[in-house]
Amino acid sequence: MPYIIADRDAASEGYGPVRRRDAVYRVVTRVLALMLLPVAWLAAPARARHTACQWALAARFPAEDLTGLTAATRAAFEAARAEALWRDGELIGLTSGYRDPLEQGRLFDAAVARDGSVAAALRSVLPPHASRHVAGTALDVRPTEGARWLERHGGGHRLYRPYDNEWWHFEYRPDGPPIRLPHSGVAERDPRASAGPVDRP
DSSP states (O other), X not given: OOBOTTOHHHHHTTOOOOBXXXXXXXXHHHHHHHHHHHHHHHHOGGGHHHHHHHHHHHHHSTTOOOTTSOHHHHHHHHHHXXXXXXXXXXXXXXXXXOOOHHHHHHHHHHHHHHHSSHHHHTTTOOOGGGOHHHHTOEEEEEXXXXXXXXXXXXXXXXXXXXXXXXXXXXXXXXXXXXXXXXXXXXXXXXXXOSSSOOOOO
């Protein structure tokens, strides 16, 4: 059985299930980071812990791709995940970061086809002009425990969860936390506009 059924808090807060194997991954990844510290110190003495952490997390999440994120978003994410690993032994991996407009457009079109209307699709996917993934400032993370850590501590790195229905989705917001919304379909509407999400920087 891959999931810890007793984690009712995660389910009640809208998080995904906690997997038993994630505890093993946390221990193995932290041990790997500790083993990499001497090499990281030789490569980057002033940033040895940060560097060892990034190497260990790259081994744990080999398919993740941080390219395309803005420099500030990437720096904030890397700092947050290093703090999570070294301070609390938590892992934060990236499932999806930057998306090009064509990819985001395909995702939106698929959501419209699946959900039956633009309004329904907007509850889970935004069109390219409104998506922070296209802007390079949105992060979909895993596992559940990592997302919970980021929700508790991400504000120190200007990373915030903006939607109730997406426990995995965080955004870099240097101006402070956004208003938490039920879903992206009601996201940051311009009071001067009659309908539709506004373009975001």
